[in-house]
Amino acid sequence: MNDDFQLSCPTPLSNHKTVQLAHGGGGRLMRELIERLFLPAFAVVDEASLQANLPGSLNEAQPEKVKLLPPHDAAVLSAEAPRLAVTTDSFVVSPLFFPGGDIGKLAVCGTVNDLAMAGAKPAFLTAGFILEEGLPLETLRRVVASMSAAARSAGVKIIAGDTKVVDRGKADGMFINTAGIGWVASDVNISPARVCPGDVILINGDLGRHGVAVMSVREGLQFEGAFESDCAPLSSLVEAMLAVEPDIHCLRDLTRGGLAAALNEIAGDAQVGIELDEASIPIAEPVAAACELLGLDPLYVANEGRLAAFVAPEAAPRMLEAMRRHAAGPQAAIIGKVTAEHAGTVELRGRFGGRRIVDFLSGEQMPRIC
Amino acid sequence: MNDDFQLSCPTPLSNHKTVQLAHGGGGRLMRELIERLFLPAFAVVDEASLQANLPGSLNEAQPEKVKLLPPHDAAVLSAEAPRLAVTTDSFVVSPLFFPGGDIGKLAVCGTVNDLAMAGAKPAFLTAGFILEEGLPLETLRRVVASMSAAARSAGVKIIAGDTKVVDRGKADGMFINTAGIGWVASDVNISPARVCPGDVILINGDLGRHGVAVMSVREGLQFEGAFESDCAPLSSLVEAMLAVEPDIHCLRDLTRGGLAAALNEIAGDAQVGIELDEASIPIAEPVAAACELLGLDPLYVANEGRLAAFVAPEAAPRMLEAMRRHAAGPQAAIIGKVTAEHAGTVELRGRFGGRRIVDFLSGEQMPRIC
Numbered sequence: 001m002n003d004d005f006q007l008s009c010p011t012p013l014s015n016h017k018t019v020q021l022a023h024g025g026g027g028r029l030m031r032e033l034i035e036r037l038f039l040p041a042f043a044v045v046d047e048a049s050l051q052a053n054l055p056g057s058l059n060e061a062q063p064e065k066v067k068l069l070p071p072h073d074a075a076v077l078s079a080e081a082p083r084l085a086v087t088t089d090s091f092v093v094s095p096l097f098f099p100g101g102d103i104g105k106l107a108v109c110g111t112v113n114d115l116a117m118a119g120a121k122p123a124f125l126t127a128g129f130i131l132e133e134g135l136p137l138e139t140l141r142r143v144v145a146s147m148s149a150a151a152r153s154a155g156v157k158i159i160a161g162d163t164k165v166v167d168r169g170k171a172d173g174m175f176i177n178t179a180g181i182g183w184v185a186s187d188v189n190i191s192p193a194r195v196c197p198g199d200v201i202l203i204n205g206d207l208g209r210h211g212v213a214v215m216s217v218r219e220g221l222q223f224e225g226a227f228e229s230d231c232a233p234l235s236s237l238v239e240a241m242l243a244v245e246p247d248i249h250c251l252r253d254l255t256r257g258g259l260a261a262a263l264n265e266i267a268g269d270a271q272v273g274i275e276l277d278e279a280s281i282p283i284a285e286p287v288a289a290a291c292e293l294l295g296l297d298p299l300y301v302a303n304e305g306r307l308a309a310f311v312a313p314e315a316a317p318r319m320l321e322a323m324r325r326h327a328a329g330p331q332a333a334i335i336g337k338v339t340a341e342h343a344g345t346v347e348l349r350g351r352f353g354g355r356r357i358v359d360f361l362s363g364e365q366m367p368r369i370c
Numbered sequence: 371m372n373d374d375f376q377l378s379c380p381t382p383l384s385n386h387k388t389v390q391l392a393h394g395g396g397g398r399l400m401r402e403l404i405e406r407l408f409l410p411a412f413a414v415v416d417e418a419s420l421q422a423n424l425p426g427s428l429n430e431a432q433p434e435k436v437k438l439l440p441p442h443d444a445a446v447l448s449a450e451a452p453r454l455a456v457t458t459d460s461f462v463v464s465p466l467f468f469p470g471g472d473i474g475k476l477a478v479c480g481t482v483n484d485l486a487m488a489g490a491k492p493a494f495l496t497a498g499f500i501l502e503e504g505l506p507l508e509t510l511r512r513v514v515a516s517m518s519a520a521a522r523s524a525g526v527k528i529i530a531g532d533t534k535v536v537d538r539g540k541a542d543g544m545f546i547n548t549a550g551i552g553w554v555a556s557d558v559n560i561s562p563a564r565v566c567p568g569d570v571i572l573i574n575g576d577l578g579r580h581g582v583a584v585m586s587v588r589e590g591l592q593f594e595g596a597f598e599s600d601c602a603p604l605s606s607l608v609e610a611m612l613a614v615e616p617d618i619h620c621l622r623d624l625t626r627g628g629l630a631a632a633l634n635e636i637a638g639d640a641q642v643g644i645e646l647d648e649a650s651i652p653i654a655e656p657v658a659a660a661c662e663l664l665g666l667d668p669l670y671v672a673n674e675g676r677l678a679a680f681v682a683p684e685a686a687p688r689m690l691e692a693m694r695r696h697a698a699g700p701q702a703a704i705i706g707k708v709t710a711e712h713a714g715t716v717e718l719r720g721r722f723g724g725r726r727i728v729d730f731l732s733g734e735q736m737p738r739i740c
Contacts, residue, residue: 084454086496086529086530087496087530088496088497088498088531088532088549089498089532090498090499090500090532090533090534090547091534092500092534092536092541094536094540126456126457126549127458128458128459128498128547128549129460130460130462130500130545130547160456160457160549161458162458162459162547163460164461164462164545164740165737166462166464166542166545166737166738167542167737169539170464170541170542171540171541171542171545172536172537172540172541175500175534175536175541177458177460177498177500177547177549179458179496179530179547179549181454181456181551367535367536367537368536370534
């Protein structure tokens with residue numbers, strides 16, 4: 001059964017207002033949903049636009065090798081890329097819409113950012129939808145439009161998809177899985193194993209917006225000085241960073257578990273110590289206030305448009321400058337350094353000189369934020 | 371946050387018996403789940419075994435170009451494959467276990483088969499899990515073991531994954547998404563557009579086992595002459611078929627919507643008529659009896675290990691022979707042909723000479739069977 005979709009054919013949707021079981025059943029209604037709702041939103045995948053997603057050298061040298069075969073169970077791409085990056089992520093955020101984004105934007109940015117953290121230029125996404133019977137089609141349409149916009153802004157194509165519908169009460173509105181494929185340039189070598197004592201740690205902006213934005217909707221709270229999720233694709237920021245310094249040692253996005261979890265993972269994997277300077281970590285005033293009210297530590301709150309970069313000390317000043325010049329990094333900051341001491345731990349030097357260990361959380365601070 | 375997994379490190383799981391929210395939360399429990407449950411099951415992805423997943427020519431000629439970078443947010447593969455096939459599928463089958471399979475086996479076979487239907491040799495899978503709080507870890511372990519076995523038998527590697535946990539009552543036990551990447555040989559050109567009048571249609575075995583097996587568990591029915599789902603990877607069957615005849619016009623697996631939906635799609639896409647011979651379509655006696663009891667038409671029942679192949683008439687005899695020689699096709703049969711008349715429709719010639727149109731279902735015959 002060809003329940004996957006690849007190409008395009010727009011026309012209005014028929015007379016249902018909500019998702020029916022049959023929208024996932026392999027019959028006419030499912031075809032209609034695919035042809036009239038998903039495909040128009042995900043743009044026409046033609047050979048010329050696919051070509052734009054292939055690495056530059058290939059694109060210039062051998063355009064005739066880049067070809068999309070006709071729509072079928074799998075999207076077949078013709079390419080001779082040297083290094084492929086592959087990742088996947090499921091998205092279950094609740095609520096589906098929050099200030100600054102929604103599950104669709106998140107599903108694109110999350111996977112694009114995972115590719116970017118490997119130093120890859122994101123090229124293609126797949127999208128798998130699990131929908132609850134009764135979900136308003138209008139909701140789905142908004143989410144899909146948002147995915148489409150996010151994919152355009154991140155420069156990726158959604159090339160294959162799938163839809164399943166489960167009975168009322170058997171899912172929470174909508175879940176989305178995206179898998180991503182990207183290309184890694186031959187001079188890029190990004191890995192926790194390359195982090196070493198002396199490395200400088202930079203982040204691209206203030207922390208905590210995404211998690212607090214989601215929590216505030218969920219709890220029905222309104223904060224003074226309204227703020228939005230930081231949810232954004234980081235691929236072009238990473239591209240700009242690699243342009244000034246291809247030898248970035250490691251990149252990590254600060255999603256579930258926040259800065260604390262990301263740095264603890266790297267400290268553990270690289271067997272190094274990490275020393276943070278509390279005063280240099282940007283946290284917006286309303287986010288800090290909201291965190292206090294909600295009983296959250298912003299270092300553990302999820303972000304969806306923030307990364308940490310590890311670079312050699314001599315590269316740090318030009319890296320900081322490149323990040324600040326980019327739209328996704330005006331508040332970029334150097335927040336700490338890597339040490340040989342205290343291997344495997346993250347230590348925070350407080351504003352007044354005190355030091356504390358920033359450990360992994362063993363439990364769950366905020367569920368369903370991505 | 372590195373919530374994706376790639377490499378291996380087995381040790382026993384700690385003191386929880388059921389999935390906790392924190393298993394999806396980015397902290398220690400999630401790491402533990404990944405390191406101790408998923409990774410050991412999905413085999414050690416080392417460079418040598420990855421290499422085995424790349425196309426022969428590459429493998430022989432340039433082994434130094436095949437390299438897995440250290441574990442990180444994305445699995446980075448080094449390869450210069452000529453044609454890439456990409457697909458995705460989500461799995462929401464209820465119940466999770468059924469005679470002859472479970473959601474894990476299904477999640478591997480479904481995506482492997484979608485790749486095989488494009489004529490691709492499946493190479494890599496990603497796996498995204500959405501788990502309901504309270505799911506017994508033992509259940510998850512069984513499913514993951516089953517995925518691992520299915521991946522081994524299909525010759526694919528699971529190279530990236532993700533886990534999310536949603537609150538009790540917000541999902542139905544477990545949903546799985548898999549995305550797949552495969553390689554297409556340069557002489558293979560499989561597409562509905564290539565189906566033309568005169569083509570012979572073959573299937574690789576009897577119809578309806580999967581859907582009826584799932585339905586019978588769901589309805590608490592026991593049928594005489596017990597039967598199992600046909601759920602199976604079809605990649606090696608397709609490889610054997612391409613070996614006797616690389617010029618297969620089209621392949622399609624007979625999943626949601628069964629044979630009827632698959633053939634209607636192809637008749638519509640290729641603008642040809644399809645004529646089926648009812649007497650030649652194999653349906654096992656107990657499956658036919660169960661269908662009668664459940665009020666199902668076996669032509670519309672989902673299969674998970676059955677395909678239809680369209681080949682030129684002169685290739686049909688050797689194709690049939692190759693299919694019957696293979697473990698996945700001992701009951702293969704020629705079931706019909708493609709005509710220039712009645713473009714876009716599928717017609718069934720009955721046992722007693724009558725003819726009827728086999729249309730798309732407009733509604734839902736059986737939800738949640740994959």
